[in-house]
Amino acid sequence: MADKAVDCGPWTGCAVMFLQSLSPAVNLLSLYKDQEEGKFIIFKVIKLTLIDSAGRLDGYEILKVHDADPFLGVEVKFVDVAACQQFLQSYSSGAVHQSLSQHSGRLLALPQELRVETQLKASTHILDLCLDKPELCLQHIHLSQPERLCDEEIDRLEQLLENQALRPAVRSTTVAQEESQVPGNCFKFQSRVFEDRMLTPADVQSFSNGVGRQWKNVGRALGKSCRALKGPAVDNLAYEYEREGLYEQAYQLLSRFIQAEGRQAKLGRLVKALEDCKLTGLAENIVEAQQRE
Template sequence: MDIMDEKKMVTLSVEDGPWTGCAVLFLHSCPAVNLLSLYKDQQGKFSVFKVLKLTLTDSAGGLEGYEILKLHDADPLLGVEVKFEDVAACRRFLQSYGSGAVQQSLSQHACRLLHGPQELALETQLKAGTHTLDFCLDDLELCLQHIHQSQPGRLRDDEIAELDQQLQSQALGHIPHPPTLSQEEPPVPSNCFLFQKRVFAPPTLSPDLSEDRILAAGDLQRFSNGVGRDWRKVGRALGKNCCALKGPAIDNLAYEYEREGLYEQAYQLLSRFIQAEGRAARLGRLVRALEDSKLTSLAENILDSQPRE
């Protein structure tokens, strides 16, 4: 069998049927921001995990197709064991790693979340089983084969599962232990949520959808028509849990769409939020952001409902 036939077989093996594989990303950071030391510290653990999760989401093209199984203490290295469940996500990650985008994303997220220097010096190594993938990144199919052959030998650590749940709760704007409602407060039906301590249920709601639905075109238009100059304030509130609206993103939108006016700036803001968050871009998150921005009248307009008595 010649080399071309081998490569064809590799390609077929990773594209056909259910696909899983495992790789370990080893990280060595500068003394100013030591990722391993921070992860060992109880207060820094969540921030380090968030940096890693955001980086993998950036490089794999979304939240699907991979999961972190365990973080290894390989002093002085921090090892990130990743299970890939989708060959396309794994290929995107390898392409990002080979281009240096993974290292750049790690540095940017670490500087922002760990309060490090402007540029974080990082050394990385990617392994699948006994194979060091850094030596064969120019052959993605071979790298995919090595990862596919390195099947995960463990389930996700309980600690990682807890950190992941904490991150999801933060992203959705939930508090880990929500306060119980007092007896005076009305019960919240499954298709409603609380707004201004009252239960809201839009009458236009389809029977098979909950009120905390994915944002729709009508929500975009009402928001853009009503928010005016406060669109930046709402953007900062949404940006607390949305990576696409952090850093200079809002100022960039203001500059890019300055000539088109406030409506277009607001429209592009919410559009970017929806594109970045996908199915997690829900009405409840927008309402909370409007409340935080003291724009309750606009929230009521978007809800287009009176409170249920």
């Protein structure tokens, strides 16, 4: 990045993402404002989207979710320039929009993904208008310093989300021991046991649609146990299918994995790789799609 502010001292910046459902049956603003359960679900959607799009669990902080009728405004403070850059890349590529749609559809138990309209602003600057200039977007975000501390409501929702994640760990030792005995043809994901079946074309499609720019990281994670993806193999795939775009690159990655591993190209290995890359939201989508079929 050319911006000198990026290269010296602690880096912070602020952006606001505005969200609106395009489905007349779902109003994200009303769900967040009027229903306690809806508030928690929408907050979880936002958190999972940030984890997917920034590629990590830290580097950013939700300061406030507010009424920007007809939009729901999400104010995000970035405290790490790399996380902000990754988020901008994900937003520009459409991965943020896709994560929002997938997580909303799944957590709201909708029959299909929710179509969501988004807008990204830093102060008075509409970043959607200059996404082809990432340095400029980064500069706008850096110059838009947060004017508030984290809202108390956000603190409460963060605690609820943390408690939900920790809940399986506080069950009785007997139950934990029983659940730890996973059959050889199964794998455990988020304290639940799933059949460890071979990957299907539907899995490959879901992965290719949702992984975005993170596909190379997942490829390297798979490469730890797959010789066909070791060394320069992932970078070679990126070069070979660069013109076809991210979907085709991700599609070819899993196709190569399946071709090389045969019957050992299992769902559990893909889920583990996604977890290693902090893409638990995408893993949830793929696993739960299996449950619906």
